[in-house]
Amino acid sequence: MPSTKPTIEINKNILEMEYAVRGPIPQRAAKLKSEGKKIISCNIGNPQALGQAPMTYYRQVLSLVEDPSKIARERELKNIFEASPFSKLQDEDFISEDILALSESILAKTEKGVGAYTESKGYLFVREAVADFINRRDGFSSGSGLAANPENIFLTDGASDGAKRILNLLIAKKTDGIMIPIPQYPLYSASVKMYGGVQVNYYPNEDQDWALGREELENSHAEAVAEGVNVKAIVVINPGNPTGAILDAASIHEVLSFAKKHGLAIIADEVYQENLYGGEFVSFAKALGDEKSVPIFSLHSISKGFYGECGHRGGYLEVRNPPQIAGTELNFVDLLLKQASVSLCANTVGQIITYLMVSPPEARNTEHNNFIAEKEKILGELYEKATMIREAFKEMEGVEVFGKTGAMYLFPRLNKLPAGTDDFDYCMALLEETGLSTVNGSGFGQKEGTYHLRIAFLPSKDLLTEVLPEWIAFHNKYVNN
């Protein structure tokens, strides 16, 4: 009997695109977990899923903005308890006046609260705060030619949303190419595929701590052009995912001069700008200075850093030097606005957390000390955990890791694997043996003939203390089989 199930033809690009971070190894991990095996999920940068506590400052404001009736109630309760001789409650048991006042001021700026659609670009007061943040971070004086323009800032449902919006607009023809670092975060390869463009690989130099060399950029560009590709943009992820590497100023200036020479736009994915453990972050906006000929799209997000609010989906996209749209009076920002209008607006809660991310409590605020203590604890522990894993690599035969520690990942090279096996086999065997879920290097792309894995250094120190000796034992047995 012929099947009665309906069939349908779909966009082949989506059928063919791949996304290893949620690919076969995590799927197998989910299956093992459902069968009762203890799984340690190091396959994704999802901090709160691995026990990282949310920042109190963000969550208190968020709860009050979601339920404004609790602001007056909190004040009233505090008054009652303060006047009561029987109360054992202290000042710190109540939400501080600074938080209550901040929540009120945010609500006043939203006008109707967070249940209403916002402007397509996002709340203006948040975009202004983002512009101030960029100016403070990069040392631009407001009102100067370099100052960020809130009209060129779009609030997004995470950086992924921002990246997809740009790629969707840039890829106009099948021959349009986007340069992507290899290894890369698969958002880029998947989106270029989805929008029907050409992925043009370039390879940062692993042995030189993943620095970018001009010769490599030129060769990759020239090869693509020789094959008929119209290269339009270059993606740079700094600090890197999966490598965790922090780009030095020389590499950033090399990319700028390369982009200028070939008329390329730069997509600067800077979501890990707070995750630096020994290197300095230089933004592309700052490095660009007053150069007017290179369009830059920079992305930031509430998902990473010490905030780790991935599930809330928030972030921004800043455009510098927006290009004119060929054959029209419009420029790129006009089109981004048109495109954003179709989805009405980014989610409001994500917009509010973006506001809080770019406006931390000031030193005179009662929240300041607690905020700094929580931030330093999270970042300090991330570094300790990365160091524990790096130390374990020293006991594994043939394992090397390059670059300063940044982002949330280590990307060790596996120089010794049994004949006929690759990093996918290794990661699957590691999962089955120890419950450690990592991602094979091939999921991000890698130089032919090399093998890697990516591990997110997010599980608790206790879990790492338990699993690292098991990993070392597994490794040294596996590679000698």
Ligand SMILES: Cc1ncc(COP(=O)(O)O)c(C=O)c1O
């Ligand atoms: C380099 C990079 N860009 C973007 C994202 C996605 O960020 P968001 O959660 O803001 O969409 C990730 C997530 O891991 C990432 O590693």
